[in-house]
Amino acid sequence: MNSPTSSTDTTPAHPAWLPSSAFAAVGRRRVAVRGDGALVGTIAAEVAGATAAHGGSFTRLDPGSGVGDADLVLTLTEDDDAPGPDDGGSACDAEDESFRLLRDDGAVVVQSASDRGLLYGFFHVVRLGEAAFTGPDAVETHAPATPLRMLDHWDNVAVHDVMGQVERGYSGGSIFYADGEVRADLSRVEEYARLLASTGINRVAINNVNVHAREARLLTDGLPDVARIAAAFRPWGIRVHLAVSFAAPMTLGGLPTADPLDAGVARWWRDAADRVWARIPDFGGFVVKADSEGQPGPFAYGRDHADGANLLAAAVEPHDGLIHWRAFVYDHRQDWRDRSTDRARAAHDNFAPLDGRFADNVIVQVKHGPMDFQVREPISPVLAALPRTRVALELQVTQEYTGQQKHAVYLGRAWSEILRFDFLAGAATPPVPEPGTTTSSDIPPGPTTVAGLVANSGGLVAVSNAGDDEFWTGHPFAQANLYAYGRLCWDPAADPVGLLGEWIAMTFPGAAPGVAGAIHEILDDSWETYELYTAPLGVGFMVRPGHHYGPDVDGYEYTPWGTYHFADRDGIGVDRTVATGTGFAGLYPSPWREIYESAETCPDELLLFFHHVPYTHVLHSGKTVIQHIYDTHFEGVERVERFVATWSEARSSLPADAARLAARVTDRLTEQLRSATDWRDQLNTYFLRKSGVPDTHGRTIH
Amino acid sequence: MNSPTSSTDTTPAHPAWLPSSAFAAVGRRRVAVRGDGALVGTIAAEVAGATAAHGGSFTRLDPGSGVGDADLVLTLTEDDDAPGPDDGGSACDAEDESFRLLRDDGAVVVQSASDRGLLYGFFHVVRLGEAAFTGPDAVETHAPATPLRMLDHWDNVAVHDVMGQVERGYSGGSIFYADGEVRADLSRVEEYARLLASTGINRVAINNVNVHAREARLLTDGLPDVARIAAAFRPWGIRVHLAVSFAAPMTLGGLPTADPLDAGVARWWRDAADRVWARIPDFGGFVVKADSEGQPGPFAYGRDHADGANLLAAAVEPHDGLIHWRAFVYDHRQDWRDRSTDRARAAHDNFAPLDGRFADNVIVQVKHGPMDFQVREPISPVLAALPRTRVALELQVTQEYTGQQKHAVYLGRAWSEILRFDFLAGAATPPVPEPGTTTSSDIPPGPTTVAGLVANSGGLVAVSNAGDDEFWTGHPFAQANLYAYGRLCWDPAADPVGLLGEWIAMTFPGAAPGVAGAIHEILDDSWETYELYTAPLGVGFMVRPGHHYGPDVDGYEYTPWGTYHFADRDGIGVDRTVATGTGFAGLYPSPWREIYESAETCPDELLLFFHHVPYTHVLHSGKTVIQHIYDTHFEGVERVERFVATWSEARSSLPADAARLAARVTDRLTEQLRSATDWRDQLNTYFLRKSGVPDTHGRTIH
Structure with a gap:
């Protein structure tokens, strides 16, 4: 059970960020694994597979034995109470999940007091790829911020x-x-x-x-x-x-x-x-x-x-x-x-x-x-x-x-x-x-x-x-x-x-440099892009009830779910101030309670979460709320149009075995553009109908 | 299969408008049935059941025999090609479904050329009840307006x-x-x-x-x-x-x-x-x-x-x-x-x-x-x-x-x-x-x-x-x-x-007179009551998408279903005129095309189906559109409140065996009041938020 098996479906599961090629740097080297414990067996199987695929060699060492001339040594620290060989079922007992990475002139040693720590160290080296072996000499300790x-x-x-x-x-x-x-x-x-x-x-x-x-x-x-x-x-x-x-x-x-x-x-x-x-x-x-x-x-x-x-x-x-x-x-x-x-x-x-x-x-x-x-x-x-x-x-x-x-x-x-x-x-x-x-x-x-x-x-x-x-x-x-x-x-x-870059590098190890650039271009700011074309300024929801996909400005407005925007012909937003609203702003410690309490200091992106303001309210950005709504919705769609163009260009650089993935991404981007356009048109129309304020740029609002 | 059987459920099905007591007037009398054909057998079984229950007598006569001293004779006309005795499977072939009713000093004869016509004549007499036998002498022919x-x-x-x-x-x-x-x-x-x-x-x-x-x-x-x-x-x-x-x-x-x-x-x-x-x-x-x-x-x-x-x-x-x-x-x-x-x-x-x-x-x-x-x-x-x-x-x-x-x-x-x-x-x-x-x-x-x-x-x-x-x-x-x-x-x-009265009389034959009055009070104008508290002036929909129950003013407004109201801060309605709209009004022959084309002549109740008008448009009723919306929604709920009160009073007059029915009606009226209130509040709030026009009577709109 230590080695991955493919699904029984006719189309095998995509390897995600662990394709065989992501293990090339490790797999080309002489690798030694030392120690007992269930997860050391997992690591050994990984290394055996990688070295077999990429031409390196793998040695499983007994505890206490020397490491020889390996390029990479993965070893339990021997002065610690690592799980014994007959303790396979409780490898998770060791709470210490940290590992040390020592690099000396291209020879790398990963040490941990626990087999889990050693597993994390192994994947750390995989992630680093060639850099694990070519970087400057170092002694690093890595530990998780939280055990949970x-x-x-x-x-x-x-x-x-x-x-x-x-x-x-x-x-x-x-x-x-x-x-x-x-x-x-x-x-x-x-x-x-x-x-x-x-x-x-x-x-x-x-x-x-x-x-x-x-x-x-x-x-x-x-x-x-x-x-x-x-x-x-x-x-x-x-x-x-x-x-x-x-x-x-x-x-x-x-x-x-x-x-x-x-x-x-x-x-x-x-x-x-x-x-x-x-x-x-x-x-x-x-x-x-x-x-x-x-x-x-x-x-x-x-x-x-x-x-x-x-x-x-x-x-x-x-x-x-x-x-x-x-x-x-x-x-x-x-x-x-x-x-x-x-x-x-x-x-x-x-x-x-x-x-x-x-x-x-x-x-x-x-x-x-x-x-x-x-x-x-x-x-x-x-x-x-x-x-x-x-x-x-x-x-x-x-x-x-x-x-x-x-x-x-x-x-x-x-x-x-x-x-x-x-x-x-x-x-x-x-x-x-x-x-x-x-x-x-x-x-x-x-x-x-x-x-x-x-x-x-x-x-x-x-x-x-x-x-x-x-x-x-x-x-x-x-x-x-x-x-x-x-x-x-x-x-x-x-x-x-940077984490996104890690994912790209591991998932598309064979792709031309332009592919990584294109994916970054699409994803880096995609969170804000989504925000641009959906509910404005922190007010939230405006989705279709039940399934929550696609726009429906009033979808939850008159429901028992507590998710309202209170838009009328003059303004929009939820008054959650202490002074005149629900008092929610007062639940924060200072300085946030004061920052959120005032429409003057509240960050733009949360304005409508905390305040009901007129459409003519001027944001820190210098725009009115209503013009912000129009501008962001037009911009959001324009960005998605660029996503489509960027991917259309980039996918030609992908290797043939990524054709299904490329097609899936294209399909999804097509749907995203359709949906974003829907969001833009419904939101802009809703607020134009309600506010009566025309777009200063005279763009088409239905 | 000719006599009704009760369901196998533990609670028998309600007899609807055919309880045994609805057959009392017929069942008390001497009834003769004459003729062959499958449906004559159905009638005979009905009469046998009714007379057995209510003390009358039933005679099945051969074709050609005399009718004796029966109070009610149901007979196929013998000079016509009524279905023969060996033609049981195709009783529906006879297209003539009419029947004649002859009443002479309280003796009643129902004649038909077809067994279907005779069946309809039988139920006609059942519907008339005592009046069938006590009304003035008459010779009437009854035929359906359409065979389909x-x-x-x-x-x-x-x-x-x-x-x-x-x-x-x-x-x-x-x-x-x-x-x-x-x-x-x-x-x-x-x-x-x-x-x-x-x-x-x-x-x-x-x-x-x-x-x-x-x-x-x-x-x-x-x-x-x-x-x-x-x-x-x-x-x-x-x-x-x-x-x-x-x-x-x-x-x-x-x-x-x-x-x-x-x-x-x-x-x-x-x-x-x-x-x-x-x-x-x-x-x-x-x-x-x-x-x-x-x-x-x-x-x-x-x-x-x-x-x-x-x-x-x-x-x-x-x-x-x-x-x-x-x-x-x-x-x-x-x-x-x-x-x-x-x-x-x-x-x-x-x-x-x-x-x-x-x-x-x-x-x-x-x-x-x-x-x-x-x-x-x-x-x-x-x-x-x-x-x-x-x-x-x-x-x-x-x-x-x-x-x-x-x-x-x-x-x-x-x-x-x-x-x-x-x-x-x-x-x-x-x-x-x-x-x-x-x-x-x-x-x-x-x-x-x-x-x-x-x-x-x-x-x-x-x-x-x-x-x-x-x-x-x-x-x-x-x-x-x-x-x-x-x-x-x-x-x-x-x-x-009158048809509603027939249904009440047959369904509640044993109830005190006040019951029929109460049901009429609730149902006679219930169609307009429902119209009052739902979508106004013929504009339609405004229901929750999918299941279509309860209010959602914009529920279908931005969907592909073609069911829109186009409400904005200034007005509402769909322009279906020839002059400036979709031309739908022009699909009618005169004079309707002209009547619908003009907002001046279009009936109020269809105004928003044919025209987009300002909230301040004055209806034939003398009210503005917006005040009409408020007034009708308040009135609709008030009417339902009266329904509840009326039924609460009336149900005490129902016989004990109607207790389950009475409880069901009460439950449904409770839900109707809740739902009508929901409609009122959502519609009024929606249009107040959008129009900004206050209710002239200053009633609560949220």
Whole structure:
């Protein structure tokens, strides 16, 4: 199971960023691997494969033996308690994931105290390619910023009526499930585990947080199948987590209650946890979405989220398990007529009072923004509101609101900006890049940044964008998001455009130089491009209800979902000030509360999130709001037109074996252009009809 | 099979308008039935049941024998060629469906030349109740206005992903199909056939015009099941039709084409028709939706609708079969930016040039309005544009756009108005009733009215609203629509409020007088009530896309469906004039083309269908458009509030065995009030935000 196997589909899965050619620099060399432990076997198999393919040689050394004249040595440090040879099942126990890289005149040694660290070191060398051997002499230590680097899958076992096989999935079916069962052939899971391990991901939750009847049973009679999935991930240092239903003691256990303070309920959960760990000793823990969007939770019993989370925490504590408890809790039956209720406040209002009450092994998992993964939101104030609670940052790799992997949108820069947001030192926060520029920094995010707050706390979690699609992610370029997420978990200070460059270099190792340039041209600023042609100035949504693809300005305006823009003939935006609005701005520490409170100091890109202003309001950019709407929507489409032209030119430089990928990208860009045009025309028409203000440039608005 | 059987469900089906007590007047008397023929057997069984229940007596007389001292004689006329005793399978051959009613000092004789006519005469007497025997002496002849009185079912055999078991069905599952098969137990179909026969319906198409893979097979290996359904309808004088897919020669027959001019295709259809009629000698014919909303059709082969329809017509002609060819054809991929394309024109543009080219047994089936069953539309000009073609009027009993059987909306008055619309004598058309008044007329609609045009042509067709719901129709009051549709087919001149009275009297025979008054109070003007709180002044739609329930003003505004309102900050409406708009108004004969062309003469209730006007435009009512919107939406909700109060009072007078019905009505009224409030608030808010014009009465608009 250590070597990747191809899918049983007729078209083999695309190798993503790990094609054989990406291993050429290592594979050409004399490589020695030394040490025991399950993951050392994984590394050895990788090296054996690479050297066989590229003409190098591979030696497996016994512990304690000399390294000879190898060009590259991958070795467990021998003065440490590395996992012994008979300890294969628990390779993940070692918490030290760091590695050292020593380069001396082209000879490279990678050392780690743990087999996981050694695996990460191996992929580090692969990523460096020739530079690993030709760079200046060095001694470097690499360690992840956080030990918790996780992906959540919203995969359903049974196809859900509305949400399908994968909730918010835009990459075909599930790699885990098909036909209502866990797949018999898990070879795609093994390939996926390898891809994730190469970026540094070490935990995966394998089922949807909306736990339906079939999925709930993974916890009980589905355990043998979960164990098979865990076995597919294990050689890559990845632990498996399950999303569970808070009502499981009733629905699965037949108890009359799921009250978290009921002794029978506590016993049921303890027994359930004992059974899981007995079967899967390196199991990670449970993920829970409770009392949100119809999921059951502790509220039914007059208990709060701390009661609920601590119930489960006690059950998994003997096994060093974790509870990821989502903070995505709000009133989804809001009355749009009532402007005092604010969904943006909900997570804060629900969780801030509970700070200090959660058990040590509970992680409160907080979406990056207060709403729901919009292309632009302020940073959730909850991330800074729970100093005595372990908090994880939740991102969304799957592009629910950002083009659904039909649009080329590289999110690495968005996530980088989120991670660098400094709650206390507002002025020091890197400014939002102007369209056309790129973020680039190697300054580690400070302790009061988002990255700093979660690093030694709950780490990072994101919703995966991978499925059984030939290219894993629908849009081949969406692979870059999966890659960048993993790399940013390891190093939140990494330059996101640099990470994109890594992905390009590994994924297209044989392509002409112009290809990399073209992909950068398309993706570097694609996040802002998407923002340009969709909802303006941070107001969010304006998508088709339900599936969330394509424009519908009023789609959610008169619904119970709490996602409004309040546009009328005079102006637009949500007043979230303390002075006259919902008070959301006051949930931030200074200086942000003051910055957001005033329309004069609020950043343009969040203006309509915090303020209701006239269309004639003049932005810092010097434009009126209405002219900004027109200009950005025209510009967004023009940019996508350039994407199409750029790719059309570049794809001719791709090798023949990339023809299917090239065609897929072309198809998706065609759809992106159609959709962006739709966004432009609907948004501009909507606001022209409503405001009556003509475009100063006299362009066509219908 | 002649007597109704109860459903196998635990809760028996509500008897609708044929409870045993509705037969009391007949059942108390001495009744003689004379004649042979299959349907005479049906009548005899009905009379035997009624007299047994209510204390009368029943005599079955041989042909030619005397009638004795019976109070009621039901007799085939003996000097006519009534179906003989060995002709049981083809009772529907007799085209004469009329009957004579002779009343002489309380003794009543019903005569007919056909057993179907006698069945209708029997139910006529049942409807009259005691009045049949106590009215003045009379000799009356009753005949249907048209021989074609049909219901279409949009029932799927397999549950459709999006549309479910019954497309646009709001009454539970299908009475025909369950679990992907034709039901084994067709007792509900038998009960349904009896209900329909009592209103005069004589043809039923049993499957959805959107013919999916499973449904297509009814034509081939499903024939034995279709024959079983036909057998359930036959004792009630009802012939069965099938909706078929134009692509069937390919999908079912394995041919390489479905080209209507291909000899092999023609042969395939002839063979298919031969097989159907061999199995079901009284089969009615095929219903086809071609080249519309994704259904296959002749366009794929460069042929037109006449080519397509005539292909099928030739196949069924040897069996006296009919082809119902729907005129619901339009570009459902319209560009909202292009205001010159007009869905309202589509059926006319497609079909008017083909007039005279359709075979004699083709019926072009035309929706009553040019759009899609809105609560208010102008009459489709297509109905008058095909003088050399057989044309049927298509109505929608199922309340897709009129409250989905959650709202109490009696449509009899809407249909009556449609049937009486006079294409040539505009001034003579009965005016639209003011809210609070009711139509009442016994003047037969003239030859240039809709009723006159279709009577000797294609007759009437409607989409049924019945399902396996306990009350047949979801909302018990929606039974009245099914009842009134059948009765209006027979007599388009009938007073629709009178028909409602018939339904109430038969359905609630034991109720206190206040109950009938309350139901009239709720239903008489319920059509206008629904109009008041939904889309204003004929502009239509403004519903949630997809399911079409509840308000969403812009829901279809920027879609490809051709259903727009074009509201901006200054005004609203669709310019369909010849002078400056799409020219749709010009498709009418005079005087309507002139009446609709001018905003000054266009009836208020259709103003926004034909004209784009400022919110300040003054209606004939003296109100501005914007104030009309506010006023009607407030009034609509107030009316529904009165419905709730009226029913709350009335239900206490109902007998105990009506408790479930009473509760169902209460539940639905509660939902109607919630939904009407939603409509009011969203519409008023939308237009206040857009127009900026305050309500002159200062009421709350959010």
